[in-house]
Amino acid sequence: MSQKSNLKKLKRNPSAGFHAKPTRAKSTERAISWMFRLGTYFILLCASVIFLTIIYKGSQTVFQASFPFVNIEFLTEAPQTLHVFEYEGEQMELSDSNFRVFEEERGVEIDSTTYAYSGGGIWPCIVGTVLLVIGAMTIALTLGVLSAIFLSEYSKPGKTLNAIRLSILNLAGVPSVVFGIFGLGFFVLAGPIFSFSPFEGYDIRFWPLPIYFGFVGWNVSLIAGCFTLAFMVLPIVISASEESLRAIPQGLREASLALGASKWTAIRTNVLPYAMPGILTSSIIGVARVAGETAPIMFTAAYAMRDQLPWQGLEKWSDFFFQGVMALPYHIYVVSAKIPQNEYTERMQYGTAFVFLVIVAGIALSSILLRIRMRKKYRW
Amino acid sequence: MTEEGENNRYDLHSRRRQFLGIDKDQALKGLFGGNAIVSIVVLALITFFLFKEGAAFFGQYRENIDLYRRSGIEYVDIMKEQSESYSELNRYLNSIRSEHATMLREEGLSFADARAKLSGYEDFIYAIEDLGYPVSEYVLEMSEVAVGARDMYEDAANYREHRENLLELGRDEEAAEVEVLDVDLSLFVDMIKEGEADFLALNDALEAGLRERIADLPTIGVESLDAKMQRFGELALMFIVEMERTEQLLSDWTSEKRVGMFTALASFVFGEDWVTNSSIQDWYGIMPLFTGSLLVASIAMVFAVPLGVGAAIYVNQFANQKEQTLIKPYIEFISAIPSVVIGFFGIAVFGQFVREVSGWAILSGFDFFPISERLTAFTAGCLLALMAIPTIFTLAEDAINNVPKSFKEASLAMGATRLQTTLRIIVPTSLSGIISAILLGFGRVIGETMVVLLCAGNRIEIPDFTNGIGTFFEPVHTMTGIIAQELGEVVNGSIHYRALFMVGMVLFVISLFINYMAQKIVLKYQVSRG
Secondary structure (H helix, E strand, O other), X not given: OOHHHHHHHHHHXXXXXXXXXXXXXXXXXXXXXXXXXXXXXXXXXXXXXXXHHHHHHHHHHHEOOOOOOEOHHHHHOOEEXXXXXXXXXXXXXXXXXXXXXXXXXXXXXXXXXXXXXXXXXXXXXXXXHHHHHHHHHHHHHHHHHHHHHHHHHXXXXXXXXXXXXXXXXXXXXXXXXXXXXXXXXXXXXXXXXXXXXXXXXXXXXXXXXXXXXXXXXXXXOHHHHHHHHHHHHHHHHHHHHHHHHHOOOHHHHXXXXXXXXXXXXXXXXXXXXXXXXXXHHHHHHHHHHHHHOOHHHHOOOEOOOOOOOOOOOOOOHHHHOOOOEOOHHHHHHHHHHHOOOOHHHHHHHHHHHHHHHHHHHHHHHHHHHXXXXXXXXXXX | OHHHHHHOOOOHHHHOOEEOOEEHHHHHHHHHXXXXXXXXXXXXXXXXXXXXXXXXXXXXXXXXXXXXXXXXXXXXXXXXXHHHHHHHHHHHHHHHHHHHHHHHHHHOOOHHHHHHHHHHHHHHHHHHHHXXXXXXXXXXXHHHHXXXXXXXXXXXXXXXXXXXXXXXXXXXXXXXXXXXXOOOHHHHHHHHHHOHHHHHHHHHHHHHHHHHHHHOOXXXXXXXXXXXXXXXXXXXXXXXXXXXXXXXXXXXXXXXXXXXXXXXXHHHHOOOOEEOOOOOOOEEOOHHHHHHHHHHHHHHHHHHHHHHHHHHHHHHHHOOHHHHHHHHHHHHHHOOOOHHHHHHHHHHHHHHHHHXXXXXXXXXXXXXXXXXXXXXXXXXXXXXXXXXXXXXXXXXXXXXXXXXXXXXXHHHHOOOOHHHHHHHHHHHHOHHHHHHHHHHHHHHHHOOOHHHHHHOEOOOOOOOHHHXXXXXXOOEOOHHHHHHHHHHHOOOOOHHHHHHHHHHHHHHHXXXXXXXXXXXXXXXXXXXXX
């Protein structure tokens, strides 16, 4: 080794001259640290494989090479049966409605092979998921944030409060499927119904008002799903919001109170603004969780197939809430486990999974970015 | 108001507007408090509701098992068990033949030659098979009687209920038209019991025939197979002992003894069968589901613990700034992948991949490879590991991060290397946090539904642990999976419905226990930072 290169090495690593000979401890350290590194990168690799597979195969369904580059049909139509047939020597694939138009235009009857759920798109599923998320988060955030404010600001510390806190924290870890069976037993089969006209099985009439009441259940419906999902994330929202409220230094409250502000003014001006980013992050995590869960809506809200969109064919306004909806996660489950598999359903599966992943991951990513920004901004 | 205001010039509160004697602050407090109460009541309600629905299960299940006994199906099942173990005996014998056939084919013998070699002892096999027929036919007959009686009894009960409902509604005429038979189960049971002598006679004939046959076992001429044939003789003798035991059980059996609550409880907790929609008798034993859940979760933890904790240690102790800012959010981001997407990935890609890998020549040393199933406990376990890693990583990293800096500095100052500091100071100090992270990861895994529903193979059977590592590659069913799979189809209020609630309750209790333990461990062994 020439002197020049030795000098170079010394410049890069000034201690090289003294420790040039690797000791045994050093080499074990290096070996083990590499082991840890490989393990860590292995995790990232596994996750990336999943992401890339779904993105690669899914984008083939969602995007296309010619204008308008996005598969409009896939994003705006309902799932349909796919017809595959040969017409004038050409292999054609058409979803059910287009196939009928095609037949009518040509005035012919064509023999085709049909594949259930493989044509059309996933628009009703997207709509259903959005409605479920909006409904569930409205309920969960109202109840959750207000409860958190009460628990952290108004309630008296003591054994009861600790017990409540502990049980809420414990409930946050309960499996989602357990909330699912609760939702089925409680909302779907025994949800309370108020009505201005008598209905089958009502228990009470509020005499003399024409209001009837009974625990007859909400059936498989949007509202049952919303409530089930809301109670599933409620413990998470409460404990996370409370945590961000309690992270605000006590001094801020005291300073405000010392200036003569009322309790509410102190909370409104000196606590909530600083706790808001934390509450927001936790609620976005809640949104991601609500959008991503399948088990709670399987028996409370989701239909495998529904022709009409939620706002179509309503007889009265309340029907909007008491109807089942399609949802993205349940649709993925149905197309990947409940129907015969072939190359045509595979396109549908990957396309749905891709759209779903983009939605949920987008929400989660925004919460992670928000938290990173927030950590930099507020440091007590 | 003004007068009062002037009087209390220095009262800061006097200018507050009041409504019904409550000022704005109190009203807001009431609003928040009301919400808190609603939340807490709802969450308590969930717990209460689960327990209420679940608790009703045992009463119903006890009645169900009681009917099983009173209608004599239990009696028939004792006989059936014997005839099933006889079929198993036959299967063993047949396996010898098929092994021989494979052997001959590998030797390159033509079909006709192979047949000729096999025919030497085929008569023996057929004779053994024929011996069993009278008994199994008799059992089948009796089973029909008992099940028929039970069904009649249940129908009658339904009609009776229907009639009472009609009477309650005042529709007497319609009620009069409903015919209700009085089914006396004891008559049928007596009928079945009377046949016991016939059964004993058949059994004696079977025993005599079997003894006669095994007295001269045919020789095949291949050493390993002859050994198996000898083993068959031993098994047959064991079967004869079992026959005696069956006879004993039959004579001891009585339909009079009532089924207690404890039996119902034990049948749920330790029951090895989960059989639903059966025409004979439904069983709700949680054991196969529980072991399935446990097996899948353990596989997941085997991968998730080293990787998750290792990644936490690496990111916190070894990684440079750039790696940290990249890896941490990425792993947290993994937790956002919806479980159904991971399950779908398992069905579409990963299951196939595992099966292909198991066929590689390099792994042919393991006798359980290649595997035939695509969806097994292993497939689900690997995917669940990926779901548990973010939980374990985030919490473990937090715990490591919370170790006071002075600990590390002191250790480095003593001349310890970074690795020594990490393994001997940092990790032991944060061990309680790491353990609770692992526990919470386990809780997440055991409660996960969609991945196991899609990828675990859904076979309701206790995994055969005698297979060693091969056990991991068996399809299983899990507690969460069974709820998701069967809850959609059950009748409201039926035993099946309640049984699923009980399974949910078990899950609920397990997850509460895990969470509670995790918190306890953190609090108890927290390092004081003073």
